[in-house]
Amino acid sequence: MAVRFPSIFNYSTENLQSKFDYLKHEIKSSDKELLSFPQYFGYSLDKRICPRHKCLVKLGLSLPLHEMLTPNDDEFAMKFLYAECVSDRMMRSKMDSAQYKSEEAKVLAHGIPEDLLSSS
Structure with missing residues (x-):
């Protein structure tokens, strides 16, 4: 692992x-x-891995x-x-835009939900 990602030694044990x-x-x-991918340790847990x-x-x-x-x-x-x-919108386009069958369809019809874009 150290051969493929030598900078691993620069990280704290807590990290x-x-x-x-x-x-x-x-x-x-x-x-x-x-x-096979020790570079995983080089990415931010809070800003990249978890989100x-x-x-x-x-x-x-x-x-x-x-x-x-x-x-x-x-x-x-x-x-x-x-x-x-795009895939979901194309599937949902056949639905009557005034009557959503589910809350999920309503959210998808209006764009990507904020919680998918947030890092928390």
């Missing part, structure tokens, strides 16, 4: 432990995946760590949020 705990308990990723993971969970998606973390914010939004919104 590494919190990211490792999130990886094991929330993402439920394998040790093998972590060994993206929560967003993907809400979308019902599970991705390898490198696919979840390496795209910049614009690429991530276009690939996952925009594509999901």
